[in-house]
Amino acid sequence: MVFRPAPASGAPLLAALLLALLPAASGRAADPFFPYGVASGDPETHSVILWTRIESGKPSVSLRYEVATDPDFRRVVASGEVETGPARDYTAKADVTGLEPGTRYFYRWSGEGHRSPTGRTETLPERADRFRIAVASCQHYGAGFYTAYRSIAADQPDLLVHLGDWIYEFPTYGAAAARPDPVGVAEDLSSYRAKHRLYRSDPDFQRALQSVPVAAIWDDHEVQNDYSGKAARFYAPRRLQAAYQAYFEYVPIRPQEEFRIYRSFRIGDLAELFLTDGxxxxDEDVWHPAFFPPPDAARQALAPGRSMLGAAQRDWLLTGLSRSPALWKLIGSGDLMMDLRLHGLPVSVDSWDGFAWEKEQILAAIAAKQIRNVLVLSGDTHVFSYGELRYQGKPVALEVGTAGISSPAGKLERAAEVEAANPHILFSDRDHRGYVLLDIGREAIEVSFYGFSTVLEPDGRRILLRRFRIPRS
Incomplete structure (x- = not known):
């Protein structure tokens, strides 16, 4: 990535004031029956997924959920029961339907004489003039504290978009660790579940998920670093199945066939979000490790036909973009899509540069069909970035990349040379961890890059690194 320093400013006092108004974060001391709090996800205009996990040793436990329009639950509008047990590691999900569009709801779970913390969620609107999205990714537990999630909760976004690396399969990131990861390396269902429990034990992560619905995709570390689907180098069917199962158990994602996670969310006629599975x-990566492959391998990455999405998902994305009536089209990607080249060859072949043919197909379709107001949201790099996606030398879309919540960005070799070779990347910051906030309106999207003074301690100071205004068309 590129390394242009950015001006900084202090975090607004408003964030701290709003934080005080939120429900208390659910920690283990709150109720040992609900040690991981509650969460919601995959909101639609009339439905949302609710999630929780309990501590129990019983073969089967019945849990009841309630949804209300007020925090005191005087106006309950939906309720039901869900069975859970060891087969799903005592996690529970409910797909609550029959809700009103664009409405804030409160929800809670109960069972065995216990009651969960109260969560807050909202359905997607049928029409909107404003919508706020927080964008996060890459949150290695041992690498740092999740202070960013405390700020995300205070920002009160309408939706949290998580672009992958929800967990990491390995316990340490370099020599130093901000906090211990006793799980070790996740390789089977038991250890992947334990890894999810560890990450969900963080009180700031719980607070964010308790306060705002999430729409999430995975990247590689939910399974294994740099894995490529069913490619031979990393393919271990039992490990893959275990990782996917644990993800669907612990993330409030709507169940679909064959672990499908690519899907879209319509925010009225204002925006449509297309989340992809990369x-x-x-196809298998042409080189490992991914950075600075030898020239022969880098040239293989440019070969025709190489696909990150697969034909079915690519067709789904292109059809959705061309038919969407929404003003803004957002594409959520686990990997950087902007070119990062040196002497015309990819710097990394694990990102979209390793599948250049398919990227060109997507950008060519956007250009040919004159699809306006396309913004790609990407994770994976642990670096903040903002720039242009170009087809035949002309910009056809923009990209916003978020840094990790806690995962560090190491030094990139030949940094000055890489920066000079990629002028379409207009801003980057690799020195801070944090998140991105999008304020979407009819005339523009305001993009705010928020970093933190440190994640090695739990109370890092929030810093506004840079803010951009993207006008429509």
Whole structure:
């Protein structure tokens, strides 16, 4: 990535004031029956997924959920029961339907004489003039504290978009660790579940998920570093199945056939969000490790036909973009899509540069069909970035890349040379961890890059690194 320093400013006092108004974060001391709090996800205009996990040793436990329009639950509008047990590691999900569009709801779970913390969620609107999205990714537990999630909760976004690396399969990131990861390396269902429990034990992560619905995709570390679908180098069917199962158990994602996670969310006629799966269907990477491959391998990455999405998902994306009536089209990608080249060859072949043919197909379709107001949201790099996606030398879309919540960005070799070779990347910052906030309106999207003074301690100071205004068309 590129390394242009950015001006900084202090975090607004408003964030701290709003934080005080939120429900208390659910920690283990709150109720040992609900040690991981509650969460919601995959909101639609009339439905949302609710999630929780309990501590129990019983073969089967019945849990009841309630949804209300007020925090005191005087106006309950939906309720039901869900069975859970060891087969799903005592996690529970409910797909609550029959809700009103664009409405804030409160929800809670109960069972065995216990009651969960109260969560807050909202359905997607049928029409909107404003919508706020927080964008996060890459949150290695041992690498740092999740202070960013405390700020995300205070920002009160309408939706949290998570672009992958929800967990990491390995326990340490370099020599130093901000906090211990006793699980070790996740390789089977038991250890992947334990890894999810560890990450969900963080009180700031719980607070964010308790306060705002999430729409999430995976990247590689939910399974294994740099894995490529069913490619031979990393393919271990039992490990893959275990990782996917644990993900669907612990993330409030709507269940679909064959672990499908690519899907879209319509925010009225204001925006449509297309979340993609860049791992499950991709061709094998041409080189490992991914950075600075030898020239022969880098040239292979440019070969025709190489696909990250697979034909079915690519067709779904292109059809959705061309038919969407929404003003803004957002594409959520686990990997950087902007070119990062040196002497015309990819710097990394694990990102979209390793599948250049398919990227060109997507950008060519956007250009040919004159699809306006396309913004790609990407994770994976642990670096903040903003720039242009170009087809035949002309910009056809923009990209916003978020840094990791906690995962560090190491030094990139030949940094000055890489920066000079990629002028379409207009801003980057690799020195801070944090998140991105999008304020979407009818005339523009305001993009705010928020970093933190440190994640090695739990109370890092929030810093506004840079803010951009993207006008429509």
């Amino acid at each position: 791992r499950q269907y991709r």
